[in-house]
Amino acid sequence: MKWGVIGTGNMGEILIDAWMASSVVEQNNLYITNRTIAKAYAIKEHYPEVNVCTQIKDLVQHVDILYICVKPLEIHPLLIDIYDYLTKDQCIVSITSPFSVKKLESIVPCQVARLIPSITNRATAGVTLATFGSSIREEMKSYLLQSCKLYSTPEIIHDDVTRISSDIVSCGPAFFGYLAEKYINTAEQETNITKEQASALTEKMFIGFGKLLEDGHYTLPQLIEKVCVKGGVTGEGIKAMDHSIGELFNNLIHATHNKYEEDIKKIANQLNE
Structure with missing residues (x-):
């Protein structure tokens, strides 16, 4: 199979590195x-045998699987431009959440899938969120899922949980990385620890934390219970967090879903729906 990528920005590059x-x-x-x-x-400097196409139509005519790694509002104009070069045997893969497979299928004459990646895929870990069009052939579906298993854990999802699933899988590293950075900065301000030392300790903690979960030693609730000894320091810290956290995650989910709905409406306007 020959693969193509249109859009080698952050996520396009991460996918290529993972592959x-x-x-x-x-x-x-x-x-x-x-x-x-x-x-x-x-990218070709790192992978010399990769083929760079200066014309999108040349790329489309060469590949069996075409990953579209551009911004949501750029997808429709792009698909219109390449429509005449697509065949029914090809498969288009979108990596963006607001453009549903149903909408993709209404535009193109080929097979369609949506595979939402995560930055964790760069470490050949994490999840790929998968949704497939009604016309995709079983052989292509199986091939894509098997390919995803080489660098991630594919999870088939329905449209109604696309945004929250993407919040957790794709946005999650940035969200929890942001919280960790805030913790590090506050630790530096409130104590004698340096930012460098706090950062190094936090990074190692995250690695060990992930390993505990990956190896099945504890679930998240079990891990909290094991560390949070009755009457201990961790318990006091959890109380402080519980008191201060308020509606942080409610607001986060509302914000991402509002943006998601906004993008869906803009896409609908592009499609004259």
């Missing part, structure tokens, strides 16, 4: 392009 690290696709079977073509050539 290369896990041998999902051979370099010479990967075709890439980007609006700023220098970004595509920068």
Whole structure:
């Protein structure tokens, strides 16, 4: 199979790195392009046999699977531009949440899937959120899922949980990274620890924390119970967090879902719905 990527920004590049690290696709079977073509050539410096296409139509005509890694509102104009070069045997894969597979299928004459990645895929870990169009063939569906398993854990989801699932899987590293950075900065301000030392300790804690969960030693509630000894320091810290956290996560979910609905409406306007 020949794979293509349109859009080699942050997530496009992360996917390519994950594929290369896990041998999902051979370099010479990967075709890439980007609006700023220098970004595509920068990737080729790391993977010399990757094919850079300066024209999108040339890329489309070469590949079996086409990953669309552009912003949501850029997808519809792009699909209109490449429509005449698509065939029914090809499969388009979108990585963005607000553009549903149903909408994709209404535009293109080929098979369709949505595979939402995470930055954790760069470490050949984490989850890929999968949704498939009604016309996708079982062989293609199985091939995509098996490919995802090489660098992540694929999880098939329904449209009604797309946003919250993406919040957890894709946005989660940034959300919890932000909280960790706030904790580090406050630790530096309130105590004698340096930011460098606090950062190093936090990073190692996260690695060990993930390992405990990955190896099945504890669930999240069990882990909290084990550390939170009755009458101990951790318990006091949990009380302080519980008192201060308020509606933080309610507001977070409302914010991401409002943006999601806004993007869906803009996409609907593009499609004259």
